[in-house]
Amino acid sequence: MTDTITPAAQAAAESAGELAKTFDPAAIEPRWYADWENSGAFRPHRPDAAPFTIVNPPPNVTGSLHIGHALDNTLQDIVIRHERLKGKDALWVVGTDHAGIATQMVVERNLASQGLKRTDMGRDAFVDHVWEWKEQSGGAITRQMRRLGFSMDWSREQFTMDPHFTRAVVKVFVDLHRQGLIYRDKRLVNWDPALKTAISDLEVETREVQGHFWHLTYPLADGSGTISVATTRPETLLADMAVAVHPSDERYAALLARGAQVRLPITGRLVPIVADEHADPELGSGAVKITPGHDFNDFEVGKRAGIKAADMLNMLDAEARICQTADELIPAELLGMDRFDARRRIVELLDAEGLLERVEDRTIATPYGDRGGVPIEPWLTDQWYVDAETLARPPIEAVRDGRVEIVPKTWEKTFFNWMENIQPWCVSRQLWWGHQIPAWYGPDGQAYVAETEEEAQALAGNLPLTRDPDVLDTWFSSALWPFATLGWPDRTDLLDKHYPNDLLVSGFDILFFWDARMLMMGMHFMPEAPWKQLYLHGLVRAADGAKMSKSKGNVVDPLLLIDKYGADALRFFMAAMESQGRDVKMDESRVEGYRNFATKLWNATRFCQANGIGASQTLAAPSATSAVNRWIVGEVVNTRAALDKAMAERRFDAAANAIYQFAWGTFCDWYLELIKGQIDEETRAVAGWVLDQILVMLHPFMPFITEELWHAQGARANALIVARWPEPQAAVDPAAKAEVEWLIGLTTALRGAKNELGIAPGARLEAFLPAPSATAQAVIGGSMPAIERLARLSAIHSTPAPDGPAMQVSAGADLFVIPLEGVIDIAAEQARLAKARAESEKERDNLAKRLGNPAFAEKAKPEAVEKARADHAHHAAEVDRLTAALARLG
CATH class of the missing domain: 3.90.740.10 (Valyl/Leucyl/Isoleucyl-tRNA synthetase, editing domain)
Incomplete structure (x- = not known):
């Protein structure tokens, strides 16, 4: 990766200050992905930096991107982008699996449509035909993966049937056989009579x-x-x-x-x-x-x-x-x-x-x-087996002594139970597409296992030999993924630096089929564990919690969601919903909500540009004297700490929530409102710096919009993807934090009170605060224009309030009294609130009676019970709210 300005970055810089009025993901996402990939941004390019390495579970070459891929790879991309921003020499290994059964089925169906059978072609011709199919049609899923912004090192894309990978597979089989850990046996297998x-x-x-x-x-x-x-x-x-x-x-x-x-x-x-x-x-x-x-x-x-x-x-x-x-x-x-x-x-x-x-x-x-x-x-048949019991012992110890951490830890019990009771692993398949087993049989049926036929011939003493027609289980070859993709069995620089990997992200459903087998093979042949940490996520389910299936018609196509809302919105949804150990329930309205979040940030950047707020020139926080600027710098410090903690703990939901709350609530809703009409040079510098910190911290989750806004703010030496993680070199200012939070509290309380009492939001009111706290005095003395603009208080008197109807609102330890004479019809408002409370009380009590009836809970549909509980909670909250509103009226 060089520091030269790429075409996409140049175009964005030239359009600085000219962001379109409407955020359109489709207009920016393809452009930025091509820019990242073509510029080499996904490749490890920091030879002196500490490595950080992950490998993606290789999807089937026959596959299309499904919602499970979207979740699994989004989590990996968040991690790799985060580590890249923190200065690591980040490598994300990508590739596809040859998918023996699936691919053979696809190709055989294609042949059948032409009136052909593989048996008519012969093995060699059929395998050649599969390779042709792979070159023409096998890249669909990798093209689709790019649409979600996955920053994989495509320059090192792997395929489990590549020559170097095949060499590794053959060596592993032969070595295990020589060590007595692969053998032929007659046992029962799951036999598919359709596929034979x-x-x-x-x-x-x-x-x-x-x-x-x-x-x-x-x-x-x-x-x-x-x-x-x-x-x-x-x-x-x-x-x-x-x-x-x-x-x-x-x-x-x-x-x-x-x-x-x-x-x-x-x-x-x-x-x-x-x-x-x-x-x-x-x-x-x-x-x-x-x-x-x-x-x-x-x-x-x-x-x-x-x-x-x-x-x-x-x-x-x-x-x-x-x-x-x-x-x-x-x-x-x-x-x-x-x-x-x-x-x-x-x-x-x-x-x-x-x-x-x-x-x-x-x-x-x-x-x-x-x-x-x-x-x-x-079916009882002769097959090749791996002595999994022997190979499982080192991984068991590695997890037990902490060399390999499983997150969430609750999966350890399942891991140990399976590994300690593991059965021989059948690795032979009766297919033509795949790694053909390197075994040859003599006239008496004796097997000679070797890397080449010449070596087998030498072992057999030149007896006539027949090659085993079977191929290896796809899970056998993919078990070598963490080290064979780095060049093993050759001792390459890449292998020396990037093995063991740092992290594996995987669905819990392949814990045994892939994850455990990678541990077995890695610890046997390297001999270190293939990664230091294994993160197991749940499955993406339909909105009602049901498993997605084509037969149920509840499958969600991530590509359609990208078309509708953009990749950034879907990625953020995946992160925000990923709570350790739980399945993700699909909710399109949440995806739409995160599209709105992106739009909010887009519009906030347009506001900054309209007010002369551009790219920051410093990594450290600019000097700040005003309370609001000192406060926002401290909020950046807190957000970065929360993000780092959540990422270290693999709490993707907490990480997403931290940056979401800061960007939307703290920056867009409050800071930009607080500085309106008071944007001096200090504020421009601070606001530009804060927006930069948001773009960097949000980038792992929403890479496309953040890269666009990063360049639109002004010329940059580097793309955001290779920028530096925030280093504010500042601390939280308690006094500034107290003052701004007091003002926010007053504004929020007043807006809520007005809403409860039916007072127009823009109505200007007078307030009385006879004994203001030190914080109140500081804010009122230094920020009265902001109080007038945000809280809509035209005056704050330090004398007791006059007699008459009034409402009371709190800000910190201060209690404001706001007269209502002439503002609203007190009697009519009391009657309205009392009637609404009575209606909610009636609904609350009826629902409580229904929920308390055991027959209802037993016989009603689960969704009906859930709705009744939600309605009860709503009406109970309404009763409390309306009671408080009546109390305000005295």
């Missing part, structure tokens, strides 16, 4: 489906009786290998003692009755069928019963059709049937044999593949 691949838990969504609970009779093998079981999937009896009962269930003690067996219906297979605590004596008959090859719980029961994974029966092929088991006991008529057709036929056969006891209607939580759209099957 294993999928992760994150790609499984649970849906409530109307189904049935079938109660079945299983005959004992010796003909001495029967045993009842119940299941939601009767077709799986074709691969049953046991019936389990609880070891303490007395009903089955004799059967366990004699080693009884069951002869399964349809197949005739003999299976043992086993004791296992998985069986719940309180549920149904207390006996459960065990199908270890097709149920995750049954798999564990089978292992405890001594059944090896290699011996567990499989009754489904990759498309979830019935296939023959190893013991060849499935009747021919069922072979090749779809699993649900087989279910219907099996129920018919059981009913015909008199073995179907009864059927219950049930709502069943059913796992579906989120992309394939069909119920997933637990």
Whole structure:
């Protein structure tokens, strides 16, 4: 980044003093983003400064910007801009994920529209075609990310299938295999029959489906009786290998003692009755069928019963059709049937044999593949696994001893619970697009793992080899993101300076799928933790708190919000609503409100320009003699301290509120009003400096408008994005603060009293203050013109007030008496206020009675109860307000 004036900055400087009357985000946002990116403002350019590094969770190359991206990346951008302004050598690593399943699906759909299949093309041609698609269509989301102003280092944009990244992925796989931490095993996986691949838990969504609970009779093998079981999937009896009962269930003690067996219906297979605590004596008959090859719980029961994974029966092929088991006991008529057709036929056969006891209607939580759209099957298959238990130990210790801080801390318990009970991580996927597993098989099935085929050939002694067709789970490659993006396995200058990263911002929903795995890989290969702090934010939900989904029609498109209100308004909404540990409820009216905030600042700057207030020439606060100028300098000091504290604590809502309250309330509403008509050279210098401090402090949240106003105020040596964080080199002046706050208090109290009593806001009144405090004397003596202009008091008498109706208002410790004779009709006003209070009292009491009725709280819709509470609070407040107003009238 150089100090040369960029085209956009030059154009803004030339138009100084000529801000358009109306703030139009669309007119400035694209111009400034192009200026920042082209000038290199996003790149680390301070070699002698301390680094600050974050990496963004790489979005899928197939994706479009959604509201979750907007939240996640806005928080990161606020942090990186803040650290850049504080002089850090800031690097925000950006890139996209190759998204194996998603991308392959998109490309296959495109091919299908042309009457083509990937299997017709062959693997190499298909992969080439995916690369072509990526070059033509894969950059949509990164273009959209720019619209929100994300200051990422696009010059180092990464892709998880780039050659250097692929080299890192292959090395990690090979090294882990050599260390015994990656291995091949036969286990159950989430199998998507539509995609014909294993999928992760994150790609499984649970849906409530109307189904049935079938109660079945299983005959004992010796003909001495029967045993009842119940299941939601009767077709799986074709691969049953046991019936389990609880070891303490007395009903089955004799059967366990004699080693009884069951002869399964349809197949005739003999299976043992086993004791296992998985069986719940309180549920149904207390006996459960065990199908270890097709149920995750049954798999564990089978292992405890001594059944090896290699011996567990499989009754489904990759498309979830019935296939023959190893013991060849499935009747021919069922072979090749779809699993649900087989279910219907099996129920018919059981009913015909008199073995179907009864059927219950049930709502069943059913796992579906989120992309394939069909119920997933637990499927027993050979896959590659990572020894996650071993890799999890260092991260557990790093979080426990504070080397890695999780914010909010409440997530630590969840982290430890998952990591301490972690299961082997299945990393192979049956796809063509992705990092192909670097393993080759000899004629006897032995695997040779190496970085190249030549190395594998050498290990195999020149035996003929066949490459493993599977690819790696996308989460495996993205687990290397914090260090592979910096050049690893080469030892680069970038890696030396920017690893470990300082911060990771992530949704809590990928704590295990990505965050924990980055910890595992980073600590194993670097060996430091990949970042010092992990900030977990909530999800963006619909206004009613419901999860957003296309099926519900409540998805919010951030790009449409940007079109309507501007990126700055949406960004500020995200920050202001981000309260640690809570989800963000979407509220378009709040976004509109922050657009109004931007407009307020725009108009305030136009006021400054119209009064000769321009860019400040000093980082430190200018000298100030008047109370109002000394006060506003102190308010800058307080705001900067509040902002720094909130940012250090990752309280984005508190940080946003601090600058919002100062910019809108303190500066625009009060300071500019206080100085009207009294703008001398000192005030011009102070006001220009204060506006500069606002623009700098607000910049991380609203980068576009602040950059525009920064340059519009006058020529600058640097863009705002690389300016310096405020250093007022001043302190709060208690006397000035007391005087100005006294004046603000008087003005606020008088305006409120006038409103309550129906007095016109512009009406000029006289007040009596017989014993003014020292603060009152100072303000009245030095700022009477401001009191007349703001509080609309034409005179303040130091004598007792005359008899007659009057209202009383307070300012600090001072009590003003303001006669009302001739100002309003006292009797009519008393009657009006009394009537309004009676109406509010009636509404308050009726609502209290309704809310106190347990039936209402139980039967009414939650939103109705919430509205009743809000209405009750409103009327209760109205009663208090009107009572106070009547008291004013004496």
